[in-house]
Amino acid sequence: MKIIFFGPPGSGKGTQAKMLCQKLNIAHLSTGDILREKLNDNDELSLQLKKIMSSGNLVSDNILNQIISSKLISDSCMKGFVLDGYPRTLTQSEFLLSFSKTKNISFDFIFGFEIHFNIVKERIVLRSEKEQRSDDSIDVIETRLSKYLDETLPVSDFFADKFSQNYFKIDASQKVSEIENNIMKIIENGKN
Ligand code: AMP
Numbered sequence: 001m002k003i004i005f006f007g008p009p010g011s012g013k014g015t016q017a018k019m020l021c022q023k024l025n026i027a028h029l030s031t032g033d034i035l036r037e038k039l040n041d042n043d044e045l046s047l048q049l050k051k052i053m054s055s056g057n058l059v060s061d062n063i064l065n066q067i068i069s070s071k072l073i074s075d076s077c078m079k080g081f082v083l084d085g086y087p088r089t090l091t092q093s094e095f096l097l098s099f100s101k102t103k104n105i106s107f108d109f110i111f112g113f114e115i116h117f118n119i120v121k122e123r124i125v126l127r128s129e130k131e132q133r134s135d136d137s138i139d140v141i142e143t144r145l146s147k148y149l150d151e152t153l154p155v156s157d158f159f160a161d162k163f164s165q166n167y168f169k170i171d172a173s174q175k176v177s178e179i180e181n182n183i184m185k186i187i188e189n190g191k192n
Contacts, residue, residue, distance in 0.1 A: 001026055001080040001187070002105060004087075006156035007113025008148045009141065010120035010127065011172040016113075016179055017084040023184075026080035029071055031064060031088075054135050056143030058151065061091040068092075069099050080108075088147075093155045109187060110163055112156050115172040117145055 001024055007013040014030060021028040035053060039046050052059050068086050071077060087093040100106070121141060128136030135144065160167045168186050170179060 001109070002107050003081070004083045004107055004110045004159070005085075005113065006111070006152065006159065007170075007172060008115065008117070008120055008152075009144045010124040011113040011115045012123075012176065012179060013111075013113045013172070014084055015176060016183060017082045019180055020183060021082050024080065026082065027071075027076045029068065029077070029081050029083050029086070031067065031085040034067055034071075035059060054140070056135055056140040056147065058088060058147055061089055061095070064088070064092055065095045065099075068096070072099070072105060073103060087155055088152045090151075090155055090158070093158060107163065107166060110159050110167045111170050111183065111186075112160060112167065113170045113172040119173055120145065 003020070003026075005013040005017055014032070017028050017030065020026075035049055039050055039053075049059060064086060068083075072081070087096045121138065124136050124141050125138060135141075160169075170182060172179060174182070
């Protein structure tokens with residue numbers, strides 16, 4: 001099962017991706033998690049990444065495309081995956097679509113998490129207290145949300161149009177368990 005999650009920061013897609021991957025026994029490809037792990041390397045790249053990520057800006061498309069292309073052909077993704085946080089720009093989406101075509105990878109389900117930004121801001125402030133993420137402060141979240149609107153929402157809309165049979169909107173203001181049930185029902189029922 002090959003799945004893509006789109007949604008603004010704080011929409012709960014990471015939580016849902018984690019649960020779904022456990023349930024389906026597939027790989028969770030969270031580019032945010034992968035990049036945060038790289039921050040521990042303490043090399044030149046990690047210093048650059050730290051600066052970009054803590055300001056709420058996006059890391060370069062080249063870095064992301066390299067990370068994802070090597071993951072997608074790795075053994076860990078053989079049974080399937082959830083892409084969580086990628087593609088986030090039109091350049092990334094073009095890369096993903098051409099890469100997946102050459103590797104014969106097709107996407108079974110694409111979920112677009114939708115939520116009012118006021119709810120997102122409240123959630124992120126709470127998360128910052130729990131997880132101590134440097135990019136979860138209220139001023140940085142404004143940058144992350146505007147990046148989402150400018151760069152990622154057009155990609156999500158493009159996928160909704162191109163893959164209308166496999167694209168499903170999710171009301172992400174619901175409870176975690178309700179969202180989980182929605183997603184499972186859609187997967188059990190199949191395409192639109
Ligand atoms: P996330 O945990 O998905 O909110 O990602 C945390 C941060 O990692 C983002 O604010 C970006 O700086 C960076 N990041 C994650 N995924 C991507 C991506 N696909 N393209 C560019 N930057 C990314």
